[in-house]
Amino acid sequence: MTRAYVGLGANLGDREGMLRLALERLAAEPSVEVVASSTLRETEPEDLLDQPRFLNGAAVVETDLSPRQLLARLQLIECELGRRRAGPRFGPRVIDLDLLLYGSLVMSEPELELPHPRLHRRRFALEPLAELEPDLEIPGWGPVRALLAGLD
Numbered sequence: 814m815t816r817a818y819v820g821l822g823a824n825l826g827d828r829e830g831m832l833r834l835a836l837e838r839l840a841a842e843p844s845v846e847v848v849a850s851s852t853l854r855e856t857e858p859e860d861l862l863d864q865p866r867f868l869n870g871a872a873v874v875e876t877d878l879s880p881r882q883l884l885a886r887l888q889l890i891e892c893e894l895g896r897r898r899a900g901p902r903f904g905p906r907v908i909d910l911d912l913l914l915y916g917s918l919v920m921s922e923p924e925l926e927l928p929h930p931r932l933h934r935r936r937f938a939l940e941p942l943a944e945l946e947p948d949l950e951i952p953g954w955g956p957v958r959a960l961l962a963g964l965d
Contacts, residue, residue, distance in 0.1 A: 814846075814875040814876060814877055815875070815876055815877075815915060815916045816848075816873060816874070816875055816916060817873075817874050817875075817876055817880075817883060817912065817913075817914060817915045817916065818871055818872070818873055818874075818912075818913040818914040818942060818945070818949075819839070819871060819872045819874060819887065819910055819911065819912060819913065820869070820870075820871050820909070820910070820911035820912075820913045820929070820932075820938050820941075821835060821836070821850075821853075821869060821870045821871060821872060821909070821910060821941075822867050822868065822869045822870075822906070822908075822909040822911075822937070823867065823868055823906065823907055823908050823909065824858065824864060824865045824866060824867040824868070824905050824906065825865065825905050825906060825907045826907050828867070828868035829853060829868055831894060831907055831908050832853060832868060832870060832908070834894060835890055835891075835894060835908055835910060836850055836872060838890045838893065838894070839872065839874065839886075839887075839890060839910075842886050842890075844876055844877040844878050845874050845875075845876045845878065845883070845886065846874060846875045846876070847872055847873070847874050848872075848873040848874060848875055849872065849873045849945055850870060850871070850872040850873075850945075851870040851871045851872070851940075851941035851942075851944045851945050852870065852941075852944065853868050853869065853870040854868070854869055854870065854937070854940065854941070855867070855868055855869075856868075856869050856936070856937040858903075859903070859935070859937075860902075860903035861901055861902075861903040861904050864904060864905045865905060867937065869937040869938070869941065870941045871913065871938065871941035871942050871944075871945060872945075873945050873946070880912065880915040880918060880920070880925060880927060881924075881925060883912060883915065884912050884924070884925055887910040887911075887912060888910075890908075890910060891908050891909070891910055894907065894908045895907050895908070896908050896909070911929055911938075912925070912927065912929065913928060913929045913932050913938060913942070914927065914928050914929070914932075914942075914949075914951065914952070915927050917950075917952050918952070919952045919953055927952075928951050928952055928953065928954065932951060932954075933951055933954040933960050934960075934964065936961065936964050939957055939960055939961050939964070940961065942957050943957045943958060943961055
């Protein structure tokens with residue numbers, strides 16, 4: 814089993830309800846065990862600023878799936894919950910599930926980059942990870958606490 818970390822976000826509709834439903838769907842997936850989830854926090858949008866505030870969190874999962882298989886499951890859950898990938902990049906969405914970390918794996922492919930390419934500079938992703946595992950190391954970037962301190 815590999816420990817992986819999934820980022821959770823939504824800024825349209827019933828944000829909290831959608832995030833909880835996404836976690837339930839993830840927990841129901843064969844070969845995926847949701848070990849823990851962070852508290853949800855309201856955050857300002859980044860990149861595309863003219864949109865509603867987000868609700869963000871993270872989950873720790875244990876899985877036998879490969880990184881690509883896990884990403885495919887996350888994208889299927891997004892699709893089942895009504896996410897459409899039309900519109901601007903970083904724009905509003907009913908659900909967003911990001912594979913942030915997969916063990917200590919570092920990889921870069923067109924469809925999957927690990928750790929998540931913007932993780933090291935995104936407070937909305939780092940804070941939930943620090944809550945879940947304060948001593949977590951981000952491969953190639955260092956301790957999550959140090960990365961958070963560097964954002965101040």
